[in-house]
Amino acid sequence: MFIGRERELDFLQERYDSERAELIVLYGRRRIGKTELLQQFARDKSAVFYACTECTDQEQLARFSKRILQAGIPAAHFLTSFSDWETALRSIQDVPSEGKKLLIIDEFPYMCASHPELPSILQNLWDHELSQANVMLILCGSAMSFIENELLAERNPLYGRATGIYKLLPLPFVNVREFFPQYSVEDQVAVYAILGGIPYYLIQFQPQKSLEENICTNILQKGCVLYSEVEFLLRQELRETSVYNAIIEAVALGNNTLALIHSKTQIEKTKISVYLKNLMEIGIVTREFSVLSTVKERAGSGRGLYQLTDAYFRFWYAFLYGSHSELEAGAAAGVWE
Structure with a gap:
């Protein structure tokens, strides 16, 4: 399709x-x-x-x-x-x-x-x-x-x-809706918030199943593609995945400045800047500035707000990363609840 x-x-x-x-x-x-x-x-x-x-x-x-x-x-x-x-x-x-x-x-x-x-x-x-x-x-x-x-x-x-x-950028919401024509608008929005506009992720969900069923069987269940997707992508693109995991989780939880990320992870600020630069290069993180910020301010690594651009990364680290042990133990239903 x-x-x-x-x-x-x-x-x-x-x-x-x-x-x-x-x-x-x-x-x-x-x-x-x-x-x-x-x-x-x-x-x-x-x-x-x-x-x-x-x-x-x-x-x-x-x-x-x-x-x-x-x-x-x-x-x-x-x-x-x-x-x-x-x-x-x-x-x-x-x-x-x-x-x-x-x-x-x-x-x-x-x-x-x-x-x-x-x-x-x-x-x-x-x-x-x-x-x-x-x-x-x-x-x-x-x-x-x-x-x-x-x-x-x-x-x-x-x-x-x-x-x-x-x-090439992710598909817009209007196209994501076409993958799930039988879903309510609310559920279509939820799918978009979880998977974004990444076609490979969208085809992992089965339109005939409910949103809850898709999440439980195609994300939370060990062995399915989306369960290991985040780890797979990080290992494909980066080294020191444990450090990147800590930084991405911090950003996903709302720590969007260099100072806040440092406070959450206790990683040196100079090292965090390098890791964030790498994450921006592969399209996982973006840095946003006020429209009033100067060119000098934009050039400084300590300025700006960091956000996760990838919807699935944002969902995984905000809601599931901290429940890794439960998911590994097969407690998908409990994590969903």
Whole structure:
């Protein structure tokens, strides 16, 4: 079931229909629905869709080569794999297509991790060939700090090459309601307050079950996806999860200034600032300022109010994190009560 994302699909389609080569960077936090969006966009097109994995450079190149060769390019008659990334990426121009040659690389940061020179290779190829070809290249990723601070940074070889940059955000409430058409407005609001607009979370709830049943069986029950989701995401993105747990819980409970977080956690303020910066980079925490605050005040780490931007993190740490022992013991009903 694919719901919403009309604006995003229109953006991608407009770029596909343009008369120039397109290099699009699409990114957003994990579980936001990037892969599903791109699959929906590519469903009626002759696209090469490659999903990167965390593997060696040799394995990555072999798997990427296989996807390109399966697209029916002439080289498939005499090659089983490309010998280098430049040749492999260049071959997108040979893919049979009535429209633009479309290459989608999902989780592009994994590819860069196994081959750090890849942005330089792609930059050279784009400048001298692909920018003049009838191609659309979409680089997609979940590692938001890498995308924003590395790939899109001025020091990166690909800086200034992207013809479009799109940060995917959670679905709005109007789309969340479509997942649960039989729910009352009050229950739809409750779902939105708990899960936010994250498609992966929303599909864990079953529309035919009541809100209470969904919470008890799909959040509070050990073994279900949402039960371990917070811990999984933190371990995927960060180290020292015990420290982050303390800081996130403090913010969830209303300690929204650096001084209050320090008072609650007893962690040094200088260290808290670093941890909060990391949480902001991966989209879990945001810092808000008064409209009257100065540029100097906004630059200081001690100013501003910290809030959890992720609804599910906010729900988990405000209401469930302190009941971890009971949940581990299988006392979901008691925690709910």
